[in-house]
Amino acid sequence: MHDLSDGVARFQHDVFPGKAGLFAHLAATHRPATLFIGCSDARVVPELITQSEPGELFVIRTAGNLVPAYTPGPDGVTASIEYAVAVLGVTSVVVCGHSACGAMTALAEGTDLRTTTAVAGWLRHADASLARLPETGPDRVDTLVRENVRAQLTSLATHPSVARALARDTLTLHGWVYDIASGTVTDITPEARTRPEAGPVGDRPAAALTH
Structure with missing residues (x-):
């Protein structure tokens, strides 16, 4: 200490x-404008990456930047999402994955997690991401990081507060991947997750969000 x-x-x-x-x-x-959902990894610091001042980001950090699909009942991630969207009225949500993610590495490499049962259970929220992963390839971890961000955006949209805000066109969802070694942040947002005026969306440098 x-x-x-x-x-x-x-x-x-x-x-x-x-x-x-x-x-x-x-x-x-x-009155934060953006909900930032990132990994618990100590190397990924949302306020540092985005150069945000105190009060500008509402931050949720989970292992693997995972967002469980909505289910009724008490849940810390669900409650935080609902509070940010329905009470604080954030207008943007970022789900940010990152290079060398321990959670994604464990899944991509088939690490034995029998001695860490809570971790293994939590990582089941990445099953949809894992299903999209090619069986072979030199960039399996990087591929899984990207697929996982896209899958978590889909899970995020199942939350009633998010679905309502998307229907009202008062919320946009963004998928980012942060590379630790280079500091690069790439926007991989699917086109359907942004407002029409955002223009064509593909893998590109992430533009600054308005706080």
Whole structure:
């Protein structure tokens, strides 16, 4: 905890005073424009990648950036999605995968997960992604990362709050892949997930979202 304590001290002494006005505003206001669903991997930091200020992103992080399809009943991911969309009124959702993802690597390489039963159970939410993976190929992990982002966008759309916002055309869904080594962020959003005015969609550098 020593290093973390030093970080808190630097934040309070060096960072906070320069943003005191922002934090005073945020103390009474919570209006993020974007829900960012990313991996729990420590190398993937949404605010750093997007250069967002505090208050601009509502963040959900799960192993493998997985989004379970909607089912009734209490669930932390579902509750967070519903709160962001139905209560906070975010206008964009990003599902962001990344290179060298441990969860996707385990699935692509058939890692034995019998000693980590909770992990194995959670990764079942990537079954649809795995079904799209070619049996052979040199880029199986990278391919699975991309297919998984697309599959999680499909799962996301099963959530009632998301489906309603999409029907009202008040929400757009975006699929990104972040490459750790190069810092590249690629937009792989299927065309149906964006508003018509977004134009043609394919693998491309991710444009900045409006916060």
